[in-house]
Amino acid sequence: MRITRRAALQTGLAAATLHALGPEARAADKSKAEPLRLGVCYYPEHWSPDRWKQDATDMAARGISRVRIGEFAWTLMEPEPGRYDWAWLDRAIDTLSAAKLGVVLGTPTASPPEWMVARHPEILPVGKDGRIKSFGSRRYYSFSSTFYREQATRIATAMAERYGRHAGVVGWQIDNEYGCHDTTYSYGPADLTAFRLWLRARYGSIERLNEAWGTVVWSQQLPSFEAVNMPMSSPYDFPPDMLLDFRRFSSMQVLAFHKAQVAAIRPLSPGRFVTTNFMANFTEFDHFPVGADTDFASWDSYPLGVAAGGDDARWDRTGNPDLTGWNHDLIRGLSAQPFWIMEQQPGAVNWARYNPAPLPGMVRLWAWEAFAHGAGAVSWFRWRQGQVGPEQMHAGLNLPDGEISPGGVEAARVAKEIVKLGPVPSCERADVALLFDYESTWMSEIQPNGIGGSDLAHAQSWYAALRGLGMDVDVLRPGSNIDGYRLIVIPSLWTIHDRTRQALKAASGLVLIGPRSGSKTQNFSIPGNLPPGPLQALIPMKVTQVASLRRGTTVSVQGDQIAGNAMEWREWIDTELPSLADYDDGLPAVIDGGRVRYVGCKGDATFNAAIMRAAVLKAGLQPVPLPDGVRLRRRGPYRFAFNYGATPYQLSDQANARFVVGGPVVGPQDCAIWMER
Secondary structure, eight states, rough: OOOOOOHHHHHHHHHHHHHTTOOOHHOOOOTBBOEEEEEEEEOOSSSOOGHHHHHHHHHHHHTOOOOETTTTTTTHHOSSSTTTOHHHHHHHHHHHHHOOEEEEEEETTTSSOHHHHHOOEEEEEETTOOOOOOSSOOOOOTTTTTTHHHHHHHHHHHHHHHTOOOOTTEEEEEESSTTTTTTTTOSHHHHHHHHHHHHHHHHHHHHOOOOHTTTTGOOOOOGGGOOOOSSSSSOOOOHHHHHHHHHHHHHHHHHHHHHHHHHHHHHGGGTTTEEEEEEOOSSSOOOHHHHHTSSSEEEEHHHHHTTTSOOGGTTTTOOOOHHHHHHHHHHHHHHHOEEEEEOOOSOOOSSSSOOOOOOTHHHHHHHHHHHHEEEEEEEESOOOOOOSSSTTTTTSSSTSSSSSSSSHHHHHHHHHHHHHHHBBBBOOSSEEEEEEHHHHHHHHHSOOSSOOOOOHHHHHHHHHHHTTTOEEEEETTSSOOOOTSEEEEEESEEEEOOHHHHHHOOOEEEEOOOTTTOSSOTTTTOOTTOOTGGGGTTOEEEEEEEEEEOTTTTEEEEEEEEEEEEEEEEEEESSOEEEEETTTTTTEEOOOOOOEEEOOOOOOOHHHHHHHHHHHHHHTTOOOOOOOOOEEEEEETTTEEEEEESOEEESSOTTTOOOOOOOOOEOTTTTEEEEEE
């Protein structure tokens, strides 16, 4: 009998059994609709228990049905080693459950208690400067500490034994924001020991490691694995593959830490989901394997925190629509749908370079945008603005005195509006796939060959160009099944694994490949046949010279359908294939290989829009050019429009539309939702 993810949860199958079904089974039955939910992050330990019942009643009255608690409360759960105090948490969960609120329990492992740190300071992370990051904030642990991993698993097990089958507990969040505050990489003794063991397992012999790292350069040969040190301080560059291996290792340590808690909770909490909350634009570890070990992925959406203080002041009070959209689509691609927004910005934050208040309407717009991109729940951070602690300047749905905040008013409006939609199916597969690789971003940071370049920003610029043409985009891991996509874009994929090459070869859609793709082997060396390496089997060409461009310097690119400027990066291409656009010196910039095209530069917004428009048309799709602040999205039978801009936007061809929210004229900081008759 075929068991779908939804059926497994409804019938109470253990989540471990559900997870073992594999990603295809877990993602099956997407056509079935589910209600959209609103949640909130709540810290009962910050407030008098006398307020809890009223808080719970008010949450339910405002349409909230999910509440996350507990992710920073280890010391209250275990005041002394081995002595648990569950009374306060029992009362909190029972109070919330009595108001028919589903509780999401966070494991408190992002902040170990002081007594543990005092007895075992070896769990503390060490910065690249060799200084220990001490107790007194949060995220003060090393992923490589075997002792701390055991303790984290122990507290997760204790929580699951007590609450795993509680009727009010609907799911679990593992830890909180892995890697935040520069804590993915640690350089202490525990990390060094684990790194050496990892290298031994990866290479088997020191001879193979020396060959992979190219240590023959500058007489860096190592006599044994015990001679390996951490890449902390040196007069000049370490071997690039050593730096890449350290990032690979660090990413695997995050995964191992995560999997240990998941494995502890699943058998003790059948029928409840397990997730973790990722962060926007965070690339220090590979999210794909971590996401695959959840029932669905979550992320914390702070549009102003990401945009404020950036180079484009237009988005300071709205957030950049394409940065927010990018993170929605990336997280949606990590695991089974629908994903969650575990923390949604409800007002000003406290941690960005600048902390403006959102324009009226944006708190509501962000929630609907998340739902449009496939979210199943949007959970606001937080219920009430705190009066003490580092985050007291961070807004909530309520002011410190308990009165509703401006963001709380907008959140309450969303609660009333989602009733109009009822259950909504997951997002259908888009026509466009974008392949994104965390390892490529690491390579670009290790060997940028110039100042200021960012492969993440380049990938997001291609994504923005597609979204500006009205395209929905699925962000996928290289090697994913891409058969059936009309257009596959690869902004920059430095290493081409055989599985990726085979998937591209089998794909029927148009493939658009960006600069530096295929430029390195798995050991961070230049391919013997020159870049794009294995991709030469798909498009016969070679990159014979490259250059990084000074910030502000551009090179004109012109063609029949493509015009704009190259910036940051340019390549010289040797090929017999025709060119779709040339540099100002007459050399080819965009190569036409029929079903496969290659773009040999990074471009400005005009150039990116042109190459994407040409590709969209070639793929047989219909572009819908949009203003910078307007974006469209579809989910099941519903169509969504969002206006981040300052002027109203008139939707076209809506004579047969039935509007559920808004209308054919979408005002500034507003949205519209409709069904086609």
